[in-house]
Amino acid sequence: MASSLDETAVRHVAHLARLDVTDEEVVRFAKQLSSILSYVEQLNEPDTTGIPPTAHALPVTNVFRGDTVRPCWEPDRALHNAPQCQDNFFRVPKVLGQDSA
Amino acid sequence: MPEPTLTIRTIIGLEIHVQLNTKTKMFCGCPVRYDAPPNSCVCPVCLGHPGALPVINRQAFTHAVLTGLALNCKIARHTKWDRKSYYYPDLPKNYQISQYDLPLAARGFFDIPVRGRMKRVRITRAHLEEDAGKSLHDLPGCTLVDLNRAGTPLLEIVTEPDLSSADEAYAFCIELQRLVTYLGVSEGVMQKGQMRFEPNVNIAIRCDGREYRTPITEIKNLNSFRHVRDAIAYEARRQLTAWTEDHDYQQDKRPNENRGWNAEKGITEYQRDKESAPDYRYFPDPDLVPVEITDGMLDEIRAMLPELPIARRQRLVSEYGLSTRDADTIVNHRGTADLLEKVIAAGAPADVAGKQFVNVWLKLANDRNVHVTDLGVEPEQIVELARMTADGTINKTAANRLAQVMLQHAEPRASARADAQRSTPSPLHLAQELGLVQVHDTAATEAWVEQAFTANPKAVQDALGNPKKAQAAAGFLRGQVMKLSGGKADPNLVVRLVEKRLAKLRGKG
Ligand SMILES: [Zn+2]
Numbered sequence: 001m002a003s004s005l006d007e008t009a010v011r012h013v014a015h016l017a018r019l020d021v022t023d024e025e026v027v028r029f030a031k032q033l034s035s036i037l038s039y040v041e042q043l044n045e046p047d048t049t050g051i052p053p054t055a056h057a058l059p060v061t062n063v064f065r066g067d068t069v070r071p072c073w074e075p076d077r078a079l080h081n082a083p084q085c086q087d088n089f090f091r092v093p094k095v096l097g098q099d100s101a
Numbered sequence: 102m103p104e105p106t107l108t109i110r111t112i113i114g115l116e117i118h119v120q121l122n123t124k125t126k127m128f129c130g131c132p133v134r135y136d137a138p139p140n141s142c143v144c145p146v147c148l149g150h151p152g153a154l155p156v157i158n159r160q161a162f163t164h165a166v167l168t169g170l171a172l173n174c175k176i177a178r179h180t181k182w183d184r185k186s187y188y189y190p191d192l193p194k195n196y197q198i199s200q201y202d203l204p205l206a207a208r209g210f211f212d213i214p215v216r217g218r219m220k221r222v223r224i225t226r227a228h229l230e231e232d233a234g235k236s237l238h239d240l241p242g243c244t245l246v247d248l249n250r251a252g253t254p255l256l257e258i259v260t261e262p263d264l265s266s267a268d269e270a271y272a273f274c275i276e277l278q279r280l281v282t283y284l285g286v287s288e289g290v291m292q293k294g295q296m297r298f299e300p301n302v303n304i305a306i307r308c309d310g311r312e313y314r315t316p317i318t319e320i321k322n323l324n325s326f327r328h329v330r331d332a333i334a335y336e337a338r339r340q341l342t343a344w345t346e347d348h349d350y351q352q353d354k355r356p357n358e359n360r361g362w363n364a365e366k367g368i369t370e371y372q373r374d375k376e377s378a379p380d381y382r383y384f385p386d387p388d389l390v391p392v393e394i395t396d397g398m399l400d401e402i403r404a405m406l407p408e409l410p411i412a413r414r415q416r417l418v419s420e421y422g423l424s425t426r427d428a429d430t431i432v433n434h435r436g437t438a439d440l441l442e443k444v445i446a447a448g449a450p451a452d453v454a455g456k457q458f459v460n461v462w463l464k465l466a467n468d469r470n471v472h473v474t475d476l477g478v479e480p481e482q483i484v485e486l487a488r489m490t491a492d493g494t495i496n497k498t499a500a501n502r503l504a505q506v507m508l509q510h511a512e513p514r515a516s517a518r519a520d521a522q523r524s525t526p527s528p529l530h531l532a533q534e535l536g537l538v539q540v541h542d543t544a545a546t547e548a549w550v551e552q553a554f555t556a557n558p559k560a561v562q563d564a565l566g567n568p569k570k571a572q573a574a575a576g577f578l579r580g581q582v583m584k585l586s587g588g589k590a591d592p593n594l595v596v597r598l599v600e601k602r603l604a605k606l607r608g609k610g
Contacts (some may be wrong), residue, residue, distance in 0.1 A: 016380055018188050055181045055203075055385035061393045066161035067123050070130025075140040078148060078248070088139045089237070089245035093188040 004034040108307040109339045113300055114225075114262035116319075117277060118255045119287045120232070121164045126252035127231045128155030128198065128389075133254075135293050139247040140475040147252035150196035155388055161254035161391065162205075164286035166227045166402045168256055170204025171284055171409060172224045176399060180205040182389040185381045187280050190246050191234035199257075201383040204228035205394075211260075212411065213276045215269055219411075222273060223261035230255050246576070256286070262301065267333040274298055274326050279410050287565045291325050298323045302336045306344060315340040315350055317357045320369055332362040336369050346471045387501050413438060421451035427459045436474040437463070444480050449487035457487055477511035478504075485528045494529070497586045499537040503528055506535065542597070546582070549590060550598045553581040564603055575599060 005013075010030045014021045021029065075088040084091040125132055129146035145153035169176050183201035207223035232255050235246035258277070264270045271552070281287040289296055304319045308418060319331045343350040358376035362368075382455045408416070410432050417428035417438070432438050441458050445451045459475065462483070486507070490500045508526060532538050540546060554561050560581075563574035582595045 003333045013381075016186070016382065047447075056387070056391055058390055063156060063390050064159035064162065065130070065156040067125050067158055068130060069125050069132045070144070072131045072142050072144050073148075074141075075138065077144045078140045086241075086243075086245060089247055090140070090190070092244050092246060094240075094242055094244050095190055095236070095240070 005030050005037065106308075109337075109341060109447060110305040110307075110315075110376065111265055111267075111333070112262045112303050112305060113264035113266075115258075115260045115264065115270060115273065116299040116301070117260075117274070118232075118260065118297040118299075118595055119168070119277075119289070120293075121161050121254040121256055122285060122287050123160045123164070123254055125158060125159055127158055127161055127254035128252055129153075134249065137249055139245075140249065142249040143251070147193070148248060155198065155386075157389065157392070158254060161229065161407075163229065163402055164254075164284075165256050166394070166399070167203055167284055167405055168281060168286050168401055169209065169227050171280060171408055171420045172206065172209040172211050172227060172258070174209030174224055174227060175205035176394060177203055177207070178203050178394050179203065179391060180394065181391040182386040183383045184386050185230075185383055186400070187379050187381060189233065189438045189502055190244060191236045191251065191282055193234070193248055193251055197231060197233065197385075198386055198389070199230035200228035205392075211273070211280075212271050213269075213278070215272055215412065218287050220263075222263045222270065225259040227256055227258045232258055243563070251440060266569055267330045267337070269328055270333050271330040274329050274410070278326075279433065285406065285435075294324055294559055296324070298329050300329060300333050300336075302333055302340070304337055304340050304344075306341070313344060313348070314346055314351050314352045316355045317375075318369070319357070319375070321359055321361050321372065323362055328362055328364055331367065332369055333362075335367065336360070339369065352398075388396050408433065417441075417455070421445060421455060423451070423455040427455050430459050430463065431455070434472050434474075436472055438476055440480065440483070444487065447480060447484045447485040450491040453491040454483070454487040455492065457483075457500065457504075461486075461606060462499055465504060467507060476508060479511075482528055489528060490534065493539055493541070493591065496539050496588070496590075496592055498583070499532065499539065500537050501534070502588065503532055503537055506531055536587060539591050540586060540592050541594065543594065544591055546594050546598055547588070549582045549585040550578075550595070550602055552585055553578055554602060557581060561603075561606070565606055575603065 007026050007030050010026050010033065011021070013033075014026075014029075079085045079088065079090065082090050115514075120133075123133060123420065126147055129144050130141045131144050134142050148153055166176055180200060180203050180286055182198055184196040185199045185201070186196040204226040206227040207225065209227075211224055212219045213222060214220075232250050232253040234246055234251040237245040237247070246266050250510070260273075264273060274296075278289045278291075281296075282289045283393045287295055299322060300320050301317050303315045303318065306315075308314045318336055320336060323329050323332055340350070349355065359372040360369040361372050363370050400411055414425070414428045414432045417423045417431065418425055423431070431441055437458070441454060461467055462473045462476065462478075466476055469476070486500055486503060489495045490497065495503065510526060510531075526534070557578065560577050563570040564569075564578060579592075579595050579599050582591065583590055584597065
């Protein structure tokens with residue numbers, strides 16, 4: 001069964017991605033995203049009975065690094081692309097009423 | 102109509118974030134430093150620059166598995182990394198790397214002492230994730246962000262709702278801190294935010310044969326044991342009041358909510374409904390490959406497990422005859438307990454050494470804000486001091502004084518670099534030099550008693566004839582004798598001789 005994305009879903013996804021979308025874009029994206037979804041849905045066609053699920057495409061596991069300090073960037077370089085900074089901090093518009101992590 | 106009887110049960114689960122003790126961050130080689138200048142411990146990986154690739158810190162992973170084992174968890178043979186997406190200025194990638202459906206440890210338990218019994222608290226899961234940066238909010242109109250902390254390894258531990266009072270939760274947090282510092286997986290310093298607690302609290306009310314359950318409140322981000330206890334106690338009271346005023350304050354009728362603890366006002370404050378909780382859109386992180394934990398890896402990590410604090414405390418009591426309270430104090434710090442066992446093995450009498458650790462060495466260490474192991478006193482000296490006290494060469498007062506002198510000798514040595522070879526005087530030598538060797542000689546002690554009685558006729562009178570003051574007066578006289586002896590008299594002998602003399606005077610009167 002082909003899934004489709006209605007306009008409410010598009011507005012929800014846009015909000016999650018903090019994107020401002022116009023009404024016209026919502027209509028257009030609903031159509032486009034639905035067609036992407038049904039394209040990807042072809043993956044439901046092959047019979048996968050007995051094949052263990054995987055979360056990764058590479059046949060590689062256990063890539064670790066030792067706990068060794070490597071050089072960091074200087075604050076100047078770290079802040080180079082920041083739209084605004086102050087006293088070596090990134091400076092952003094005030095955020096309140098939301099909790100992190 | 103009589104008031105219906107209510108039975109109230111508090112139901113508490115905990116979510117704990119523990120900062121793991123590593124030199125570098127979870128996925129990059131930036132140092133983990135608490136007090137570095139802002140944005141000086143950052144790189145493309147922890148700044149979330151495009152194209153930067155995270156690589157797992159093996160030390161952090163090992164710490165996490167070790168903690169999982171100590172919490173009696175099943176360790177996953179296959180574990181992976183997921184992206185938890187949300188937008189916040191201190192989260193540079195707009196997602197946090199975490200573990201969603203395959204945590205590295207699950208289904209364990211942790212036994213904690215509660216009112217003299219052991220209580221089992223089930224552990225739901227423990228998983229690795231990275232910390233966010235820090236935001237400074239107290240500026241007009243803007244927020245300043247420091248990303249030094251971003252990417253610091255965190256172990257998130259989640260318990261089942263098995264705790265049933267604020268005091269139990271408090272005990273759990275303290276015991277968990279002791280465990281992680283014992284394992285060496287975290288420094289567990291609350292002031293540095295290295296342990297953060299989020300209790301889930303609701304109450305079950307039995308009333309007229311029915312049970313009502315209030316909505317669950319998650320109290321966010323508590324960073325002290327006291328706040329955990331106070332916030333839970335407040336929240337349980339608040340929920341009971343809310344239910345009493347409105348019996349629809351129940352699960353399924355009212356939403357679960359997040360609340361914050363206002364320590365100044367001593368209240369929890371509403372933050373948001375859980376129903377409007379963000380949609381984190383977890384999905385496997387394509388930048389990080391899964392980890393397969395082999396038998397070999399697991400055996401290697403299991404071999405690092407030390408005897409855990411609770412078991413060790415019980416053994417110190419049963420094996421060495423320490424009091425539960427002394428054992429508890431000593432076990433608090435692994436190195437201190439190791440040192441005690443070392444000196445006992447080297448011949449220090451266990452009971453005296455145990456008491457001396459608590460009453461002498463730990464006191465001196467606390468005064469200096471260090472551990473006993475950092476005092477710079479050699480184990481041999483600790484052994485000798487305990488031996489001399491046990492065999493009566495010196496009394497307790499002298500032992501205390503001697504320990505202080507030993508420290509004065511140790512301190513310049515500890516700070517001088519090449520002087521390690523310089524021999525410290527033996528405690529016996531020091532005791533002789535300072536005239537602290539106990540005097541068991543009856544004639545000498547009798548002379549001090551005589552002197553004390555002559556100098557304090559009023560006390561003698563009270564000791565003999567004033568029933569109200571007799572005991573205190575005798576104690577005073579004994580103290581005077583000790584003083585005259587310069588602390589060298591054998592306290593037991595002094596008791597006997599003072600009594601003897603008083604009896605003699607009574608006979609005369
Ligand atoms: Zn970094």
